[in-house]
Amino acid sequence: MKPLHFKHALSDISNNRLLNIVSIITIAFSVIITSSIILFFTNTTSILNIWKKGVKVMVYLSPEVSNEDINEIQKKILGMYGVKDIAFISKEEALKVLKQQMKRQSSLLDNLKENPLPDAFEIHLIESSEVWEKIESLVSQVESIPKVEEVEYGQKWLARFSGIVYIFKLSGYALGILFFIASVFIVANMVRLVLYARRDEIEIMRLVGASDRFIKTPFYIECIIQGAVGGIIGLLLLFLVFSSFTSNVDQGITSDLINIKFFSFTSLSAILICSMFIGWFGCFMSLKNYMKT
Amino acid sequence: MSNGNNENNLIRMFHVYRRYGNKTALVDINIDIKKNEFIYITGPSGAGKTTLLKLLYLGEPISEGQIIIDGVNLARIKKNKIPLLRRKFGIIFQEFKLIPTKNVFENVALVLEAAGKQSRYIQKKVSSMLRAVGMEDRQNSFPLSLSGGEQQRVAIARAMAGDPKIILADEPTGSLDDDSAEQVIELIKEFHARGSTIIITTHDTKLIKKTGGRMIHLKQGRLWSPSNQH
Ligand SMILES: Nc1ncnc2c1ncn2[C@@H]1O[C@H](COP(=O)(O)OP(=O)(O)OP(=O)(O)O)[C@@H](O)[C@H]1O
Ligand SMILES: [Mg+2]
Numbered sequence: 001m002k003p004l005h006f007k008h009a010l011s012d013i014s015n016n017r018l019l020n021i022v023s024i025i026t027i028a029f030s031v032i033i034t035s036s037i038i039l040f041f042t043n044t045t046s047i048l049n050i051w052k053k054g055v056k057v058m059v060y061l062s063p064e065v066s067n068e069d070i071n072e073i074q075k076k077i078l079g080m081y082g083v084k085d086i087a088f089i090s091k092e093e094a095l096k097v098l099k100q101q102m103k104r105q106s107s108l109l110d111n112l113k114e115n116p117l118p119d120a121f122e123i124h125l126i127e128s129s130e131v132w133e134k135i136e137s138l139v140s141q142v143e144s145i146p147k148v149e150e151v152e153y154g155q156k157w158l159a160r161f162s163g164i165v166y167i168f169k170l171s172g173y174a175l176g177i178l179f180f181i182a183s184v185f186i187v188a189n190m191v192r193l194v195l196y197a198r199r200d201e202i203e204i205m206r207l208v209g210a211s212d213r214f215i216k217t218p219f220y221i222e223c224i225i226q227g228a229v230g231g232i233i234g235l236l237l238l239f240l241v242f243s244s245f246t247s248n249v250d251q252g253i254t255s256d257l258i259n260i261k262f263f264s265f266t267s268l269s270a271i272l273i274c275s276m277f278i279g280w281f282g283c284f285m286s287l288k289n290y291m292k293t
Numbered sequence: 294m295s296n297g298n299n300e301n302n303l304i305r306m307f308h309v310y311r312r313y314g315n316k317t318a319l320v321d322i323n324i325d326i327k328k329n330e331f332i333y334i335t336g337p338s339g340a341g342k343t344t345l346l347k348l349l350y351l352g353e354p355i356s357e358g359q360i361i362i363d364g365v366n367l368a369r370i371k372k373n374k375i376p377l378l379r380r381k382f383g384i385i386f387q388e389f390k391l392i393p394t395k396n397v398f399e400n401v402a403l404v405l406e407a408a409g410k411q412s413r414y415i416q417k418k419v420s421s422m423l424r425a426v427g428m429e430d431r432q433n434s435f436p437l438s439l440s441g442g443e444q445q446r447v448a449i450a451r452a453m454a455g456d457p458k459i460i461l462a463d464e465p466t467g468s469l470d471d472d473s474a475e476q477v478i479e480l481i482k483e484f485h486a487r488g489s490t491i492i493i494t495t496h497d498t499k500l501i502k503k504t505g506g507r508m509i510h511l512k513q514g515r516l517w518s519p520s521n522q523h
Contacts, residue, residue: 205403207386
């Protein structure tokens with residue numbers, strides 16, 4: 001790639017401004033759509049993860065459970081997928097805690113002949129969304145252990161929400177791929193139009209001894225520039241929308257727990273490289289057919 | 294080469310045909326052209342002069358027969374070697390074939406850029422070629438703003454810029470007045486003197502008388518010579 005090819009690419013761009021603008025707008029549009037999908041998911045999953053940290057699963061045991069049973073159940077649960085650690089809370093301990101919490105009314109409990117509370121386990125889960133998508137199966141597994149009476153986990157809705165996010169995520173991927181294909185297709189067709197407009201010129205270049213590579217290189221540069229410009233415009237627009245959105249929401253929700261973030265530098269560069277790739281690929285698709293003739 | 298005589302032949306054509314559907318534009322053409330020859334191809338309109346030149350630079354495929362240029366058989370040339378073949382030629386097209394979106398300077402520079410020349414060399418060479426055809430003042434003009442004669446001169450500058458081994462000129466003086474025509478012929482003669490092989494198609498018999506050179510006459514796609522007459 002020589003400065004010469006850049007010169008030719010730039011003069012091609014200024015000679016075919018309209019087609020270039022269409023390509024750039026297309027790429028910018030798909031970058032906006034796919035990036036906002038990505039942005040939505042990275043933020044929702046990180047919010048979910050923060051909430052999940054505080055979540056524990058309580059397992060209540062039946063009254064006639066023996067000490068051996070307790071040990072066995074503990075081992076079984078520890079071996080299950082997604083369990084980080086497990087703590088045993090005896091009914092005596094539970095009662096003590098309850099008494100402390102009730103303070104003044106604790107005398108009510110003094111009259112009890114028998115401790116009405118069950119022995120229990122407190123399960124802490126590994127902090128990962130994967131585990132969360134499978135929490136329901138974990139719960140039913142634990143429930144099926146003999147001598148386990150009840151399993152409770154606080155934010156049941158959180159698990160359901162995780163499921164919805166998962167479905168959203170799949171459709172997000174699909175949408176992203178769709179936009180990628182659509183923009184490659186549109187860029188390819190724009191290149192085809194430029195090739196058609198310049199077919200005489202290309203024929204002349206060939207007749208005076210230009211190689212295919214000499215003819216093609218400026219096109220590739222042109223398309224990669226389109227990709228880069230489209231990507232930058234898309235990301236800038238997205239950032240503007242994003243920052244006006246977060247500054248509005250700021251006072252309401254944002255706290256230490258929920259921290260909505262824009263892309264990191266690495267993600268920004270990755271998106272930009274993708275958009276340049278769209279340009280390159282669109283160019284490749286149409287030149288491949290054209291140069292055969 | 295098996296035959297020692299053939300080594301001087303830069304271009305050899307054996308039983309060459311060119312057909313367009315039912316129409317045969319060239320019939321059984323056999324021509325040998327030696328290095329540094331000065332050749333005129335004459336004949337009435339539609340005789341096949343332009344077609345003959347097109348076959349040489351592979352502007353069109355050969356329907357039948359063989360053409361060998363500088364030891365390369367055109368029927369067997371690899372696609373990626375075609376640009377190299379074409380850089381041996383300086384071609385002045387009958388309809389000029391200038392690129393309308395590039396200015397005069399860029400049109401001429403293109404040949405040198407395609408051949409991979411350094412930009413400093415290109416600057417110098419293009420300027421001197423434009424000076425030689427008297428177009429140095431118009432280097433920023435676009436082809437469509439030029440007269441036919443001016444376009445032809447730019448086309449000539451472009452054809453000569455690459456210091457070609459072989460100059461193919463299709464009616465190079467067709468749209469020029471006598472003075473400009475003379476200048477162009479002088480320029481071509483200069484290249485001839487430096488060793489280039491020249492092939493010119495023309496109707497202009499005055500021109501032939503002035504410069505001399507071998508004449509090849511075409512009639513309805515066939516080689517025609519007095520001995521063929523009955
Ligand atoms: N692409 C084509 N398709 C069909 N017929 C063609 C084509 N190109 C040339 N011909 C025919 O081949 C014949 C030779 O054409 P050519 O252009 O070589 O003539 P010419 O000798 O250069 O004529 P002129 O002096 O007018 O330039 C003509 O009868 C022409 O109609
Ligand atoms: Mg002709």
